[in-house]
């Protein structure tokens with residue numbers, strides 16, 4: 001009724017599949033990997049179509065043009081988040097920046113995030129990413145079957161040092177707790193994980209009738225205690241001059257100027273950890289998967305890196321990245337082919353709007369479906385094929401020069417859109433470029449004889465990664481192995497700050 005009242009004349013709601021009374025399209029949306037179904041529907045209903053779920057408008061966007069047209073160009077009204085009762089309210093108690101509505105608290109937190117992750121700051125973290133990558137390489141060669149843990153450890157260790165100036169060694173328990181929080185958010189915020197998200201009136205049940213409320217309380221307590229203890233630890237080290245530069249230190253030293261309470265600050269820092277560790281690791285797992293299926297591209301990046309660093313010369317560094325367009329194209333294509341946030345993180349619309357003659361009511365949840373956006377044939381011919389050449393060859397619409405700068409991950413839709421775009425993009429880009437180059441130089445990954453590697457067997461949730469798969473990972477030569485070992489020993493000898 002409210003839609004009928006406020007719709008401007010001539011503007012229609014977007015098209016979409018017909019649903020049932022009251023529940024709308026609820027039963028037609030698959031509980032896992034919904035982006036695949038959304039992609040299928042986009043072929044029938046176009047780049048902007050509508051679903052209704054329990055009376056809530058869900059609009060699915062399937063091209064970059066429409067996503068930018070709404071989420072970036074009209075960012076003043078398309079930058080909020082739906083307040084999911086379980087994840088945003090009961091578990092995060094309005095403190096988790098990723099889930100906060102567009103408003104004052106989010107803005108203050110985002111300012112802090114921005115200061116710590118902007119390009120000039122991200123460049124200063126490169127030595128730390130370099131030394132963690134050495135740890136990763138040496139252990140991958142020793143225990144390749146531990147690749148999931150080691151990639152997560154890399155990403156977790158980088159953020160642990162950036163956020164709290166703590167190394168992984170000796171603080172394994174903190175990293176374990178942080179990863180536990182990451183996995184919990186992924187699970188709790190997944191669409192359909194809790195009935196209360198579909199039927200918000202369940203929020204008003206008394207605690208003794210609502211086990212999910214008790215669970216949320218315990219989860220909140222766990223993460224708040226953990227985030228606070230990490231901050232308290234930095235404050236203690238600061239008081240005895242034993243804390244190096246880190247996000248938490250910058251926050252504590254200038255807390256007034258950020259206008260954030262202790263708990264708000266603790267959550268901003270904790271969120272950087274949770275948003276930055278699983279995602280970076282997931283992208284690297286998809287990179288390995290891509291190399292198993294496309295060995296010719298592995299050979300191409302190996303040759304490119306060897307040309308610059310010498311077949312048995314030295315490990316590639318950040319300074320080499322401008323000269324490695326194929327390496328950059330491969331990782332960019334990985335994020336296109338297997339986006340980490342495949343369905344996108346939805347943005348909520350705060351006011352009625354009309355876009356291209358289509359009416360979008362206030363409260364609409366806009367899903368920029370990366371799976372579909374990355375398969376728009378006008379931009380990505382033959383979209384299901386993993387083809388890094390689309391970033392390197394002028395015959396493709398996505399080719400851009402100069403090649404010492406492009407391709408890069410700036411403004412890649414894999415990092416979202418508009419005012420909520422991933423603030424960690426520069427840090428992630430640096431990690432992904434360095435790791436791809438270093439893996440290409442040091443190791444060969446290949447399928448195990450007779451063992452099948454699935455093309456798309458991914459976890460569920462809003463950030464996805466390939467479920468464990470088997471493969472061989474070996475040093476490309478004895479010399480390379482020796483150099484990897486030696487580099488790590490030198491890094492260790494430099495001490496904890498390395």
Ligand code: HEM
Nearest residue numbers: 098275276279280283340341345415416417420422424428
């Ligand atoms: C491959 C790695 C990564 C991918 C693919 C990725 C992707 C994304 C996406 C799609 C969003 C949602 C954007 C939107 O709403 O339109 C997001 C948000 C976010 N990301 Fe990342 N991210 C990555 C790494 C990182 C890193 C390394 C950090 C931190 C250092 C980080 C911190 C965040 C935060 C704090 C948000 C929430 C922003 C907000 O709601 O205002 N991410 N990311």
